[in-house]
Amino acid sequence: MSRKSKKDNEFQKGVVGEFVSIDGDSYHVFVKGQGEDALVFMAGEGVPSPVLDFKPLWSLLTDNFKIVVLEKAGYGFSDITNNPSDIDTLVHYNREMLKKLNISPPYILVAHSYGGLEALHWAQKYSDEIKSIISLDMTIPSIVDITRIPLIMKLVLLYSSIFKNTKISKKRAIKLTEKLPSFNHPSLTDHDRETYLQIIRNRFMTTNMVKELKMMTENANIIRSKPYLANLPILFFSSDLIDAAKNAGKNPSELLQLHKDFLSNFHKSKHINLDCNHFIHAYYPDKIAQEITAFINELNIPLHC
Numbered sequence: 632m633s634r635k636s637k638k639d640n641e642f643q644k645g646v647v648g649e650f651v652s653i654d655g656d657s658y659h660v661f662v663k664g665q666g667e668d669a670l671v672f673m674a675g676e677g678v679p680s681p682v683l684d685f686k687p688l689w690s691l692l693t694d695n696f697k698i699v700v701l702e703k704a705g706y707g708f709s710d711i712t713n714n715p716s717d718i719d720t721l722v723h724y725n726r727e728m729l730k731k732l733n734i735s736p737p738y739i740l741v742a743h744s745y746g747g748l749e750a751l752h753w754a755q756k757y758s759d760e761i762k763s764i765i766s767l768d769m770t771i772p773s774i775v776d777i778t779r780i781p782l783i784m785k786l787v788l789l790y791s792s793i794f795k796n797t798k799i800s801k802k803r804a805i806k807l808t809e810k811l812p813s814f815n816h817p818s819l820t821d822h823d824r825e826t827y828l829q830i831i832r833n834r835f836m837t838t839n840m841v842k843e844l845k846m847m848t849e850n851a852n853i854i855r856s857k858p859y860l861a862n863l864p865i866l867f868f869s870s871d872l873i874d875a876a877k878n879a880g881k882n883p884s885e886l887l888q889l890h891k892d893f894l895s896n897f898h899k900s901k902h903i904n905l906d907c908n909h910f911i912h913a914y915y916p917d918k919i920a921q922e923i924t925a926f927i928n929e930l931n932i933p934l935h936c
Contacts, residue, residue: 646708647682647826648700651731653724659708660728661700664693668762668927669734672700673725675744675770675909676847677840678811680707680830683823685743687816688767688912691920696739696927701728705839707830711796716842718752718850725749726757736760739927743767744909745843748775748850755857763930765923766867768911773889775851777879791836804831812913859896866926867894868919869904870911901926 648661661682672689674681682700689698703724704712714720729738739762742750747769754761805828808814814827869890872883879886887904894900903922907914 648702648708649732650708651728653727653731656704656710656712656714658704658710658724658728658731659702660732661702662698662732662734663689664696664698666694666696668931669697669699669738670741670765670923671725671729671738672698673740673742673746673749674701674703674706675746676844677836678706678743679834680827682707683819683827683830684811684813684910685741685912686823687813687818687916688741688919690818691916692923695924697734699729699732699734699738701725703839705837706834711834711837711839714839716839716846716850718748718846718853719756721749721843721850722753722756725753726760737762739763739765741765741767741923742769743912745770745847747771748847748854751854751859752850754860754863755854758860758863761863763864763866763927765926766865766869767919768868768870768872768909770847770851771889771893772851772855773893774875774879774886775847777881778847778875779878779880791838791841796837797835798832799835801828801832804828804835807831807835812908812910816913816916818916861896861898863897864899864926864930865894865897865901866922867900867902868911868922869902870909871904871906874908 646659648659650657650659670692672685674684678684681702685700689700692698702709704710704714737760740750740753742764747766750764754764814824867890869887872886876883876886891902894902905911905915912919
């Protein structure tokens with residue numbers, strides 16, 4: 632059950648989307664735009680506000696597509712819950728949010744970082760629901776194998792385990808925005824930034840986020856145990872992979888090769904490497920939006936007999 636309080640109710644006055652109720656808990660989902668294709672945005676591990684983090688990109692796509700940003704338990708304005716964080720449960724709640732909104736498949740999953748594991752498992756388990764996957768430097772199982780948790784993250788996990796779901800200071804929240812490049816993107820208004828700060832203060836490494844991180848290897852192994860869908864079209868954007876390589880004790884070129892090896896499992900894929908850090912949607916939103924539009928338009932061209 633959720634740990635909702637009066638403070639949560641005050642905090643949630645800044646919502647930008649709508650709420651759906653699942654198993655007694657409240658989930659925040661953002662929907663905007665036109666078009667037959669639904670682009671379902673799935674956030675990376677620990678991103679406090681998926682809706683605002685993705686805004687530099689989704690704001691460029693609303694004329695041609697239906698944009699849906701899912702905020703999982705413990706993220707954004709959604710409740711912090713006691714739900715388990717195995718990959719089946721994560722995918723289950725993603726699907727339930729879309730059902731509550733009456734948004735029918737097939738979906739195009741736009742996945743950043745950890746959201747990639749959820750997207751891959753979703754496609755494996757419910758192949759008829761997924762039209763394509765767009766990777767925003769998403770996590771793949773072979774990267775999980777060599778990932779080491781940095782010392783600073785271990786300290787954060789220790790802090791979060793002791794002070795569960797604690798609201799942090801505004802000063803600390805402002806400091807954390809340095810790690811979130813979308814925060815200062817021109818697409819965000821001053822009101823957006825103030826809202827983002829409030830979300831960071833209330834959603835800093837929640838128990839849901841911590842459990843997901845601890846389950847990463849197990850979740851990756853579940854995906855690895857099943858075959859990939861060779862006919863699934865994938866548009867894969869990679870970052871410069873410098874930070875990921877440091878964490879893994881590897882060279883960026885080695886990680887880039889893992890991305891290429893992964894894509895060899897699919898008959899229709901396109902790989903684009905960008906010279907920026909992990910939050911690629913904040914650095915190259917225009918280029919990514921153009922590539923997404925072109926890729927999906929190509930998918931929609933009828934096959935001739």
